[in-house]
Amino acid sequence: MKVAPSILSADFGHLARDVEEICNSGCDLVHVDVMDGHFVPNLTIGPVVVSAVAKAATKPLDIHLMVENNTFFVELFAPLKPEYISFHIEEEKHPHRLIQKIRSYGIKPAIVLNPHTPPESVEFLLKDLDMVLLMSVNPGFGGQSFIDSVLPKAKRLDAMRKQMNPECLIEVDGGVSDKNIVALKDAGVDVVVAGSYVFKHTNRKEAIESLQI
Numbered sequence: 273m274k275v276a277p278s279i280l281s282a283d284f285g286h287l288a289r290d291v292e293e294i295c296n297s298g299c300d301l302v303h304v305d306v307m308d309g310h311f312v313p314n315l316t317i318g319p320v321v322v323s324a325v326a327k328a329a330t331k332p333l334d335i336h337l338m339v340e341n342n343t344f345f346v347e348l349f350a351p352l353k354p355e356y357i358s359f360h361i362e363e364e365k366h367p368h369r370l371i372q373k374i375r376s377y378g379i380k381p382a383i384v385l386n387p388h389t390p391p392e393s394v395e396f397l398l399k400d401l402d403m404v405l406l407m408s409v410n411p412g413f414g415g416q417s418f419i420d421s422v423l424p425k426a427k428r429l430d431a432m433r434k435q436m437n438p439e440c441l442i443e444v445d446g447g448v449s450d451k452n453i454v455a456l457k458d459a460g461v462d463v464v465v466a467g468s469y470v471f472k473h474t475n476r477k478e479a480i481e482s483l484q485i
Contacts, residue, residue, distance in 0.1 A: 273453065274463040275483045276301035276334045276443070277476075279325060280316065280414045281467035287321070288328040294470065297477035298484070301334040301355060303445070303465045308339040311363055312412035319348050326352045334465075336384065336445070338411050339363070342370055350377040358382035358405050358443075361393050371400050382443070386411060387419050391429040398436045403463070404429060409446030414467045418447025423459045430460025450482045457485055 277299050282290040291302060304322055309315040326333055332355030339345050342359045349357060357374050361383050364370055374381035380402035383394050387407050394404055406426055409416035426442055433440045444456055445465035456464060464483055473479035 273457055273461070273483055273485050274300035274441075275470075275480050276303040276463055276465045277470040277480065278303040278305055278414065278445070278465050278467035280305045281471040283471075288324060290471065291325055291328040292330075293476055294480065295328075295330040297480050299331055299470075299480050300484075301463070302329045302331050303334045303336060303467075304354070305336050306339060306345060306349070307412065308341075308345075310340045311360065312338045314412045319352065322349060322352060326354075332356075334358070334443075334463075336405065336465075338384075343373065346370065346374055346377075350374075350379060353377075354379060356380045356382045356403055358384045358403065360384045360386065360411075362386055362389060367397055368400065371397065375400075384411075384445075385425075387421065391425055391432060395432060395436075398433060398440060401437065401440050403441040403443055404433075405443040405445055405465075406461075407446055408444050408448070416447055418449075418452055423455055426456070426459035426461050448483065453483050453485055 277294045307314045307316040334356045335354045337359045371381040382403035384405040408422040441462040443463040448464045448466045449469040470479045
């Protein structure tokens, strides 16, 4: 299991320090939540701050767009060369076009599904994706409780990707901890995003390692 700590739960007064710590503690990716205050009722960070995160990080960035006007934000963050850029299927009218645009920058495209969105919504896009991110909380805020219905959803997506694109990863974001990590792995999940669990833990290295099962 790969672990992508979400900096949404980091101490923004000491952001570079926290990013360096999770990278030194063995995380696989650094998850960056970008919110515009429109698609979700919260506002987070722009390219100036993410550029500072990229400089502090020794692991690849995993940028999760929770925004309207996805193309604008893809163009904004592409110069930082993250490993992944993910966008919400619920907000994009032309997802196939945007997938191609992300890939043209040498970045791996990913699509995000809100808790209510079925995995079948990406059926005809799956072969073009490197990852599908399943939200296990409602997007917009950290520290929420895990929504159990993501487990059967992940299993359905796992069956789909095995047929269409076995290389496509499944990522889950929200309420992840050592209490549900085994169930997530059993459901076919490859990457977990963990914010509060990692950053509020007394030992962040232990927290990360407890999820890398």
